[in-house]
Amino acid sequence: MPGIRLAVLLLILCSMSWAADPDSLVRGEQGAKLDRHLRRLAGFGFSGVTLVARGGEVILARGYGLADREKNIPMRATTVINTGSITKQFTAAAILRLEALGRLRTEDSIARHLPGVPEDKQGITLHHLLTHTAGLRSDYGPTDYEQVTREQYLKRVFSAPLESPPGQRFEYSNAGYSLLAATIEIISGRSYEEFLRGELFAPSGMNDTGYFTGADIPERIAQGYREGELWGTVPGHIRQGGRLSWNLLGNGGIQSTVWDLYRWHQALAGGRILTAAAHEKLQTPYIEEGPGAGTHYAYGWSVARTPHGRLIEHNGGNGIFAADFLRYVDANAVVIIASNAAEYSAIAVSHTLGRLALGEEVAEPPATIGLDHSKLQALAGDYRLRGGGLLTVSATEQGLRVEAHGRDAFEALYSAAEDPNPLRRAELTERTRKIIEANARGDYALLKEAFGAGMDAAEIERMENEVWSGFRQRLGQFRSVEIIGTVPAREGLVQTYAELHFDQGVRLLRYAWGPRGLRGIRILERLQPLEFLPTSETEFARFDFATQQASHIRIQGGKLTAGPPAAPVVLEKLPPAPGA
Numbered sequence: 001m002p003g004i005r006l007a008v009l010l011l012i013l014c015s016m017s018w019a020a021d022p023d024s025l026v027r028g029e030q031g032a033k034l035d036r037h038l039r040r041l042a043g044f045g046f047s048g049v050t051l052v053a054r055g056g057e058v059i060l061a062r063g064y065g066l067a068d069r070e071k072n073i074p075m076r077a078t079t080v081i082n083t084g085s086i087t088k089q090f091t092a093a094a095i096l097r098l099e100a101l102g103r104l105r106t107e108d109s110i111a112r113h114l115p116g117v118p119e120d121k122q123g124i125t126l127h128h129l130l131t132h133t134a135g136l137r138s139d140y141g142p143t144d145y146e147q148v149t150r151e152q153y154l155k156r157v158f159s160a161p162l163e164s165p166p167g168q169r170f171e172y173s174n175a176g177y178s179l180l181a182a183t184i185e186i187i188s189g190r191s192y193e194e195f196l197r198g199e200l201f202a203p204s205g206m207n208d209t210g211y212f213t214g215a216d217i218p219e220r221i222a223q224g225y226r227e228g229e230l231w232g233t234v235p236g237h238i239r240q241g242g243r244l245s246w247n248l249l250g251n252g253g254i255q256s257t258v259w260d261l262y263r264w265h266q267a268l269a270g271g272r273i274l275t276a277a278a279h280e281k282l283q284t285p286y287i288e289e290g291p292g293a294g295t296h297y298a299y300g301w302s303v304a305r306t307p308h309g310r311l312i313e314h315n316g317g318n319g320i321f322a323a324d325f326l327r328y329v330d331a332n333a334v335v336i337i338a339s340n341a342a343e344y345s346a347i348a349v350s351h352t353l354g355r356l357a358l359g360e361e362v363a364e365p366p367a368t369i370g371l372d373h374s375k376l377q378a379l380a381g382d383y384r385l386r387g388g389g390l391l392t393v394s395a396t397e398q399g400l401r402v403e404a405h406g407r408d409a410f411e412a413l414y415s416a417a418e419d420p421n422p423l424r425r426a427e428l429t430e431r432t433r434k435i436i437e438a439n440a441r442g443d444y445a446l447l448k449e450a451f452g453a454g455m456d457a458a459e460i461e462r463m464e465n466e467v468w469s470g471f472r473q474r475l476g477q478f479r480s481v482e483i484i485g486t487v488p489a490r491e492g493l494v495q496t497y498a499e500l501h502f503d504q505g506v507r508l509l510r511y512a513w514g515p516r517g518l519r520g521i522r523i524l525e526r527l528q529p530l531e532f533l534p535t536s537e538t539e540f541a542r543f544d545f546a547t548q549q550a551s552h553i554r555i556q557g558g559k560l561t562a563g564p565p566a567a568p569v570v571l572e573k574l575p576p577a578p579g580a
Contacts, residue, residue: 022259023076024062031059034356038064040365041349043533044543048339048346049075049222051258052357053265055332059357061258067222067340070230080214080255081222081338082234083323084316087254089282090196091180092130092300093268096278097199103187106130106281113183118158124166126183129176130299131286135162136173137453141247144318145237150182153246163453170287170297174251177300181250192249201260204267209256211235211244221255224320226342231320252316258336261325265334283312283329290516308333308358315347324350333357348545366541366550368399371534376400383560383571385409391560391571399533400540402553403526410485410497412562412569413530414551425494429486432496432511439464440478440500450518467523476503484508484527488546493519497527 026035034052047065051058063075098104104113106127111117117124128134140156141148148156157175164171181192188195193210201209208214214221215235224231234253238244244253267273274282285296285303295304304311309330316323322345323338335354339346356362376395383391389409394401404410435446444464448457471478484497489512496511508524532540538556543549554561563569 022061022078025058025060025077026062027057027059030054030357030359034060034353035062037353037356037362037364038062038349040367041344041543043368044344044365044545045341045531046339046344046349046545047075047225047341048337048344048349049077049079049081049258050353051077051262051334051336052353053262053334054357058262065341068218069223069225071218073219075222075340077259078208078220078257079222080208080217080220080257081323081340082224082316082318082321083254083256083261083325083338084318084321085174085252086256086261086314086316086323086325087250087252088177088316089300089314089325090200090254091177091184091192091250092282093200093274094184094192094196095126095130095180096274096282096299098184098187100275100278104183110179110183113187114154114179115186116154116158120162121158121166126180127286128166129173129180131297132170132172132176133167133287134173134176135164135166135168135171136175136179137163138172138174139247140175141245144234144245144248144253145241146245146247147241147243148246150185150246153178154182170289172289174247177251178246178249182246184250200264200273203272204260205263206256206260209254209260209264211238211254213255215239215255222321222338222340224340224342226320231342234318234321252318258338261336262334265325265327265336311354315350317345317347322346326350326354328354328358331358344545348548352548363549365543366535366552368533368535368541371399371537373397375537376534379555381576382574384574385412385569385571389571391562393555393560394529396531399531400553400555401529401531403529405527407482407484408569409571410527412571413553414485414487425486428494428496428511428513429483432486432498433481433483435511436481436498436500436509439468440481442468447518452517471500471502471507475505475507478502488544493546497524 026032038050042064049063050060052060061077063077063079065075067073067075067079095106099106104126108126109122110124110126111122124134136157140160157179184195185192197210212235215233221233223233235255268279271279281299283298283301283303285298287297289295289297289302295302301312301314308328312327312329314325320342321338321340324347326335335350335357337346337350337353352362373395379400380393380395383393385408387408389406391409391413392403392405402413404413435450438446444461447464448460451460479501482499484499486494486496489495494513498509500507500509508526510522510524512519530542532542532553535541539552539554541550541552544551558573560571561568
């Protein structure tokens with residue numbers, strides 16, 4: 001009997017070990033490798049929280065960087081952070097829960113459960129909404145926080161024309177999941193969040209998940225940042241408007257912790273929430289996510305094949321917060337990661353962590369060192385290319401800030417060891433040039449085509465007319481456009497920078513391209529400087545979160561060397577201006 005009691009005690013201790021220090025856990029050699037990789041990323045600006053499990057055991061659960069920069073509160077594994085569109089899997093599971101209770105079938109027309117469905121949308125089924133094949137566009141409101149009731153939202157969606165016939169093609173739609181949330185409320189007689197809490201979260205042991213979780217405990221909730229400025233929290237933005245908007249409800253915005261999301265994984269895998277048949281339905285790959293995507297959408301999950309078997313995944317973000325949830329179901333591995341700074345997205349990091357967790361070798365970010373500020377200041381100054389481009393170097397607290405002036409200097413500064421997609425970069429460079437030249441003539445057809453059907457064509461024309469009228473009033477006639485460069489950006493975006501030359505000045509524009517077309521245009525005052533951190537007294541590195549690659553500069557003997565190792569570019573330091 002003593003042996004049995006000892007075995008039971010050991011079992012209890014083992015089951016408690018992953019929660020013994022819920023704020024910070026690193027276990028084994030693989031956990032240490034992951035932790036080292038993330039600590040190096042944190043050195044380059046990453047702030048977020050990560051949980052990795054392998055073989056049913058959590059090997060890493062830690063925070064990196066700061067959850068609240070103003071109050072100097074560190075990220076912890078128990079920090080509450082926004083999950084974005086990971087919300088969609090909860091909505092999908094809730095629909096399947098209602099199906100198990102006999103209240104609906106996924107094959108049902110939405111007209112059976114929602115009021116006021118017009119004739120052209122009665123062919124839409126719940127399955128179409130779940131798989132983004134209903135023919136709806138992504139959004140039907142200007143922001144996630146616009147005050148709009150359920151009835152107003154349904155009327156707005158139902159009165160808009162369909163983008164395509166139901167069932168014809170995949171078109172990612174936040175709105176479709178908001179309609180599913182409305183269905184859940186109408187059928188259950190409970191609010192969307194009440195239903196999720198009672199039927200999904202509480203049975204899974206998820207006590208830190210919901211729209212306002214952690215909002216009243218500042219030490220627990222992650223603040224969001226963009227370009228170094230405080231953005232705040234999603235619950236804070238919701239409360240500024242007064243109540244949760246139907247532009248967000250059901251499709252995004254839920255707060256959680258990495259521990260709670262892991263409990264959700266365990267509940268799904270263990271059959272505590274859904275039957276085996278319903279769980280299989282949740283993760284069945286129904287439709288390819290666009291031509292040639294190589295991934296297929298299930299119900300609130302994306303499914304892909306990897307060298308390690310099936311990957312069932314969903315990410316989310318609002319341009320500030322980003323999160324990714326990867327379940328390598330055949331390899332029995334899970335990666336959950338979320339971040340709170342726009343420039344350092346968790347989505348850019350997640351797959352690298354997955355490969356590392358599964359034993360693959362990955363390129364590590366460089367190890368940085370501290371360098372005396374006087375040594376950094378001695379390297380500051382202007383460095384000129386023979387062709388006339390200029391790099392301006394200034395000292396920061398931790399390293400160097402480098403700003404490019406001119407196309408050649410831009411190329412030298414932004415060049416990485418390897419261009420991940422040179423053909424796409426060249427195509428977008430030329431496409432941007434043609435759009436700008438056409439816009440200058442008042443022809444917006446190419447711009448409308450680039451934005452796609454998701455943007456109102458009349459609104460595009462109105463806004464562009466206003467912008468170009470302002471340019472001409474202040475700067476005179478347009479003369480030419482020079483494309484400064486096209487570079488990868490966060491979360492799959494590619495950004496093209498263009499200088500517009502007028503009679504009396506220049507304007508700098510940034511075009512942001514996504515996988516399905518143009519995402520936005522922004523007028524800039526100048527090119528954003530890049531931050532380089534010291535790896536030695538003469539070598540400095542930057543880690544590009546978009547490409548997961550490091551780029552380096554070397555400053556020695558009055559010369560700055562930049563660009564890829566195979567084609568280095570050398571710039572000469574200029575003497576300081578008289579009186580400087």
